[in-house]
Amino acid sequence: MSYIIIEHITKTLGDENSLVTAVNDISFKIDEGEFVAVMGESGAGKSTLLGIMGAMNAPTSGRLLVDDIDVYELHQEQQADFRREFLGFIFQSFHLVPYLTVIENVMLPLAVIKMESRKKREMAKEALVQVGLADKTNRLPNQISGGESERVAIARAIINEPPVLLADEPTGNLDKKNTQEIMELLGQLNQDGMTIVMVTHSQDCAHHARRIIQISDGYLIADNVITSSVIEMIKEKEIVTDQGLTVLAAGHS
Numbered sequence: 205m206s207y208i209i210i211e212h213i214t215k216t217l218g219d220e221n222s223l224v225t226a227v228n229d230i231s232f233k234i235d236e237g238e239f240v241a242v243m244g245e246s247g248a249g250k251s252t253l254l255g256i257m258g259a260m261n262a263p264t265s266g267r268l269l270v271d272d273i274d275v276y277e278l279h280q281e282q283q284a285d286f287r288r289e290f291l292g293f294i295f296q297s298f299h300l301v302p303y304l305t306v307i308e309n310v311m312l313p314l315a316v317i318k319m320e321s322r323k324k325r326e327m328a329k330e331a332l333v334q335v336g337l338a339d340k341t342n343r344l345p346n347q348i349s350g351g352e353s354e355r356v357a358i359a360r361a362i363i364n365e366p367p368v369l370l371a372d373e374p375t376g377n378l379d380k381k382n383t384q385e386i387m388e389l390l391g392q393l394n395q396d397g398m399t400i401v402m403v404t405h406s407q408d409c410a411h412h413a414r415r416i417i418q419i420s421d422g423y424l425i426a427d428n429v430i431t432s433s434v435i436e437m438i439k440e441k442e443i444v445t446d447q448g449l450t451v452l453a454a455g456h457s
């Protein structure tokens with residue numbers, strides 16, 4: 205049985221006058237330890253889908269199963285527990301709290317957990333070591349670079365060692381070098397066993413995943429395991445959308 209099962213999920217948004225079907229009858233499964241990239245044009249429904257997978261936004265219809273748990277059948281409090289236990293989330297912008305230091309930002313997800321603060325600090329330190337920021341623990345967010353901020357966001361997402369990491373354009377604001385470093389970091393976390401779902405507009409980033417799911421206008425249009433031939437396909441049959449985004453020609457593996 206797959207670890208994450210998305211079953212006929214649809215999400216309509218907006219009011220009666222302007223209804224948008226942001227996610228339209230999407231189904232797919234993810235096994236434990238996969239690294240999946242989600243691609244598609246701006247407005248395709250990627251963030252909406254990720255929010256649904258993150259137990260943060262109930263679908264209009266359909267089911268989300270994670271480790272056999274029917275997530276949207278849980279009560280609100282149980283959903284919060286589920287999020288804490290199963291998920292790390294990296295948002296499109298870093299969402300660091302400006303008046304908290306780096307280590308305090310990383311400790312935030314533990315705020316509601318009963319645990320000695322010394323222990324929390326130790327865990328945060330460990331997460332910061334993992335992302336290579338052990339020497340910047342006491343800086344404020346405005347005293348670190350964009351790439352470092354992204355690392356803080358990753359440290360915060362992995363502090364309670366969640367089995368699943370959901371990342372919405374984790375390198376959207378970074379230059380090439382920082383992007384490469386963040387992708388290597390995510391690759392390492394995946395090798396250590398974390399299941400990762402990452403929204404990205406960048407093909408270079410998508411190549412770090414092992415599978416690419418393409419969304420267009422709310423629909424799943426392609427789902428490919430990345431092999432050298434898929435990479436060739438991306439190179440040869442690229443379709444450039446009006447957003448300038450290169451998308452993969454539809455086709456299933």
Ligand SMILES: Nc1ncnc2c1ncn2[C@@H]1O[C@H](COP(=O)(O)OP(=O)(O)OP(=O)(O)O)[C@@H](O)[C@H]1O
Binds near residue numbers: 218224244246250253
């Ligand atoms: N709260 C909302 N109310 C109404 N429509 C919404 C809402 N949130 C998103 N949408 C619409 O749903 C569609 C999907 O949005 P979504 O944010 O999922 O796109 P995306 O693929 O993440 O785009 P981007 O690459 O620009 O981040 C868009 O048409 C968007 O305008």
Ligand SMILES: [Mg+2]
Binds near residue numbers: 251252296
């Ligand atoms: Mg988005």
